[in-house]
Amino acid sequence: MVQKFTKRTSPVSLQPKEVLKESYVEAAVAQSIDESNESMTVAEAIAQMLENLGVKSAYGVAGGAMASLWGALSNSSVEVLNFRHEAGAAFAATEAYFASGSPTVVFTTAGPGITNALTGLFAARGEGAKVILLSACTSAAQRGRWAIQETSTDTLPSSGIFTTGTVFNYASTIESAAQLPQIFRKLALGFSQPGGYVAHLSIPTAVQNMAMSDTRLPQQPLSCSTVAANDSAIAKAVDLLQSGTFAIWLGFGARDAADEIRQLAEKTGAAVMCSPRGKGILSENHPQFIGVTGLGGHGSVMTYMQEQAPICTLVLGSRLSEPTSFWNNEMVPERGFIHVDIDPNVPGVAYPHAETLGIQSDIKSFVQQLLLKLETDVETLNRVKLLQPSSLPKPERSPVEPGQQSPIRPEVLMEAIQQVIVDGSDAVVMAECGNSFTWSTNILRFSSANRYRVSTGVGAMGHAVTGVVGAAQVRNGKAVAIVGDGAMLMNNEISTAVKYQIPAIWIVLNDARYNMCHQGMKMLGMTGADATIPETDFEMIARGMGAKGVRVTQESEIIAALEMAIAANGPVVIDVLIDPDRPAPSKGRNKGLASQGVKSTIDKPKAQASFPNI
Incomplete structure (x- = not known):
């Protein structure tokens, strides 16, 4: 019987010692602007400082309100990737950070550009990424006058979006060039610390074109303390x-x-x-x-x-x-x-x-x-x-009986992914939330860190289907997303991968439904809710966007499709018609629920049981 405790000791590391080590921001705010560069604009200065902060790539959707900033970024050493949706850009920036270790940038125009990006930035904060959002906002003289995509306190709440708080570790609206030295010092310090750091710099359109004049940016090197x-x-x-x-x-x-x-x-x-x-x-x-x-x-x-x-x-x-x-x-x-x-x-x-x-x-x-x-x-x-005990239990492997060819059993697909992608390549593998998450987490086995990515905090649909583009781009190598058809329909960036010839691979578990919801509601004994979606031909969608696509309908076809995708130079979509009735692996969860008295049957379960947890 497990003994229950009512007491918790307080942390003992009351006087932690600081250990200094070299950081990628050692020269974060390096060179000052010399006399010959007094005509540099705020937008150009921001691009230069991002370079010195170690930013190598930026992801976003442009617009007129941030044209000057977009132009400055595009003419810097920062690689600028233009996405189809701001949320996808933010997810890609998050995964690019984890794949490279370098801070990344998300750029958006005013109004809906900012709000579209918030889900991805919420995920970046929850995952512990280092990301800067650069957004445009309405210039002071136009605020309150119904400007196009007006972004001001008349249209958006400032608290939380434009202020430091739960979404952003640091946020500031730049109203003059004189703010830049302190802002960049704060960014450099934030990046130098362990853990994540998500910042938001909002720059009014007019301010982007202001001259730096005699404003000098800091030169002091910064060290990371752990x-x-x-x-x-x-x-x-x-x-x-x-x-x-x-x-x-x-x-x-x-x-x-x-x-x-x-x-x-x-x-x-x-x-x-x-x-x-x-x-x-x-x-x-x-x-x-x-x-x-x-x-x-x-x-x-x-x-x-x-x-x-x-x-x-x-x-x-x-x-x-x-x-x-x-x-x-x-x-x-x-x-x-x-x-x-x-x-x-x-x-x-x-x-x-x-x-x-x-x-x-x-x-x-x-x-x-x-x-x-x-x-x-x-x-x-x-x-x-x-x-310590001499023998320990091992993670179970459910045997897959031979013979079935179609529809494809998810277990068979996962074993093939293990063979071709996990064991046969160095690709990063990420799984979307839902049954893609449970199948991948339960069956795939990894022998080294930083090769598997899932989101257990925010768990947003669309994270992996777009994040895979950022991971593959910064690696200049393969990244694979195992996703459901619902997520793939929600927000993918196939077109972006085609534009830049990024070697991303999507493996779509196509069962014509949101199957975690469908299976979970059935296990809870709840009827009437409809989680089905029309069957989609993702091979056709991929080809229509200029990517390679293949539809897999037989288990005997899986290995060849995976090998083709690994060998391909550009993006590939593998559309796999899976058996929707195969229950996703939940043995570990079911044991946990059983120990708490929860039944995952048609009997009415106890409070707080829900389909992601069954």
Whole structure:
């Protein structure tokens, strides 16, 4: 029986030490404008500073209100990609950041350009990307006079869109050239910090053409500081880890510490599990890996927690959000959590009743410190190793019976993707929300970090179908999106990929319905709601836009289609007619629900059960 706690310890890293390291913004605000450049406009100065901040690409939709800024960007070293919709541009910028590590820009015109981009920017903030929105707004003299696409306090709320807050880490409207030095200093400092940073600079049309005159931009180099745990925090963590068996729970925030985490796991023998966004940080083929938690996760995790429950769990870089944990109390060990995160507000939030040792630290720095402590204290290390179980459950693989050819079973498709794309190439793979997410997360296996991308926070439809363009563009190599037909119809950027010959690949799970909704409502015993959509020929759509397209109707055709797409130079759409009646993998979720007394049958379920969680 799992013991419940009512007490939570406060974070112990009260006086974190700062560790300085070189950053990509070391020369972020480098050269001042010399006397010969006094005629430079604000728009040109902004483009120059973006270059010096390390921005290499910008994504957006232009318009008359931001023509000068668009022109300045287009004549800089920043690669400017013109998209078909601002939300798609923002999703592409988000994924370009994660694929490259360099901050990116989204540009929009006034009014609807800004509001269209907000969903993608909301996702960028939730995912932890570094992105700047450059938008145009109505000039002061025209505000309140019904200007075209007027953007002012008369038409849009300023709070949240044009101010620092929940959507933007920093926001400012530039009314004069004199603001630029301080604005760019703030941007450089924001980019130099660990974690995400989403900013919004709104520039009135008239201001874009103002001369910089004698305004000088800063020259001071900036350094990135990371927070490391103090000695007291490390000592307390070691004491807990040697009190009994422990597990390691990895999240997306630990992706840059893969080597250190593998060393820690192998030195201690601890079981390792991960969130959907944490796949591949420790190879999913590693003997100590027990599975993915949460949405699309594995029943083997619950088997471990029920049969070999650890005394405590070391959580590295995960918020333990609902899609990662479902807040299942069976995931709470007897002695609770050692929860390490760069954000001091994260530890203890998901499980407020559980005993939690909260440590604010960069994950890589923390694991390095912990390894050093264990290596210098051989007695403690040996004691920790002795406590770990000799055998661990492995993520289950559901056998696929031979014989069926059409419609295509999603399991067969995923095994082919594993063979051709995951094992046979270096492509980044991303999965759209919905059943695409659960099939991909459950079946695909990754042996390295940063090759699999899903959104477990915002989870917006259209994220992967457009984000794949940004990822493929900055990599100058393959990126693959596994998406549903509903998402593909909602907001794709095939035309953009064709224009720039970006090697993006879309694999469309075509079942003529929003199938997570359809299957979920059926499992909840609810009738009358219609989640079907007309069957769409995505091969024809792709060819009509100038991309390569192929329709797969037989299981025997899958491998050849995938190999063709990997070998192709430009964008490819693979339209796969899948069996809509194959239930998406939910064994891990069902075990979690069962432990809380929720039934996923036609019997009336308890409160808060919904189709994404069944």
